Amino acid sequence: MGGLDELLDxxxxxLSVRQxxxxxxxxxxxxxxRSGRWQRAHRNVLVAHNGALTERQRLWVASLAAGPDEPAPIAGLTALIAHGLRGFEAPTVWVVLPTNRDHRAPPAGVTVRQTTTLLPRDIHPVARPPRTRAPRSLVDAAAWARTDLEARGIVAACYQQRLVRHDDVLDALARAPRARRRRLTAATARDAAGGATxxxxxxxxxxxxxxxLPEPKLQLRRRDAGGKVRYxxxxxxxxxxxLEVDGAHHDDPLQAWADMDRQNALWQRGERVLRFPAWMVRDRPDVVVARIRDALRAAGWPG
Structure with missing residues (x-):
């Protein structure tokens, strides 16, 4: 039974029925x-206990259910979360397979995508269950996102959380010339690499x-009067x-006070601060731009 125990570990x-x-x-x-020692998670996949499945076991079920001969790689947003992406929940477990590979009907909550551009170099060499590398996962997650806004958010978060290198993302995009939202992904990645996170x-x-208007420096690292590093x-x-864009987290009382305290310190040094809620930047960019233009001119910009 040593081989079985090693496989289960x-x-x-x-494990699949075939295994x-x-x-x-x-x-x-x-x-x-029948005795209840094991359970059937899918017609072709078994779990060697009768309790609730862990998140990793759910991914294994998806991987083994989709691949008839060997585990299929987890992909897209599911793979990014496995790589450590925070702040997102995948609406389904994404699995990817080459178009020339047969696959079985997946269980509920699992989506199989097939592609002609999946290469061995796209698969992480040691991750278990198998999954696509972070750059390829980013490209797929953006393509499969429900909206453009969600796609942009995923790309920006991957850069902000240091999950990808820009050169690797560009390489993954070059190998997926027909990927959905390719131009949007490339543009967002370029801006994220420049600091927009x-x-x-x-x-x-x-x-x-x-x-x-002239472009500002983004995510510039500064140390405040108290020695704390801020971006x-x-x-x-x-x-x-x-320029500050306030997301929902700025509504937290402690965060709000930290923002006020930093703004007070900047005013004491004679610097100007413009703050905009994220919804205003999105829905009324004309107002935001007018305020920035006026502030730049007041500070000596000749435009």
């Missing part, structure tokens, strides 16, 4: 399921560019003008 207690038959007869396999900052940068959403050092 390697796959978190989940189980390497070690057990059909009658012995049926006996384990939230959808609000991306919207702000886009509005500034459309208006023909500025946008900053014009030559005009002493700060």
């Amino acid at each position: 390697r796959q978190d207690g989940v 189980a038959l390497w070690f057990l007869s059909r009658s012995a396999l049926r006996a384990r399921v 939230s959808v609000g900052e991306l919207d702000l940068l886009a509005a500034i560019r459309r208006a023909g 500025l959403d946008g900053y014009y050092p030559e005009y002493g003008l700060h």
Whole structure:
């Protein structure tokens, strides 16, 4: 039974019927399921206990259910979350397969996508269950997102959380010339690599560019009077003008006070601060741009 135990350990207690038959007869396999020692998570996938499944076991079930001969790689947003992406929940478990590979009907809550561009280099070499590398996962997650806004948010978060390198994302995009939202993903990745690490900052940068205003430095690292390192959403050092985009987390009382305290310190140094809620940047960019233009001119911008 050593081989079976090793397989169960390697796959978190989940195995396909085909794998189980390497070690057990059909009658012995049926006996384990009928006795309740094991459970059938899918017609072709078994779990070697009768309790609730862990998140990793859910991923193994999806991987083994989709691949008839070997585990299929987890992909897209599901893979990014497995890589450590925070702040998102996948509406389904995404699995990817080459178009020339047969696959079975997946269980509920699992979506199988097939592609002609999946290469061995796209698969993480040691992750279990198998999953696509973060750059390929980003490209797929953006393509499969429910909206453009969600796609942009995923790309920005991957950069902000240091899950990807820009060169690797560009390489993954180059190998997926027909990917959905490819241009949007490339543009968002370019801005995220330049420092825009939230959808609000991306919207702000886009509005500034459309208006023909000078572009601020993004996510500039500064140390405040108390020695704490802070990152500025946008900053014009030559005009002493700060731009801040406030997301929902700024409504927290402690965060709100930290924002006020920092703004007070900046005013004491003679610098200007403009703050906008993220919804205003998105829905009324004309108002936002007008305020920035006026502030720049007041600070000496000749435009």
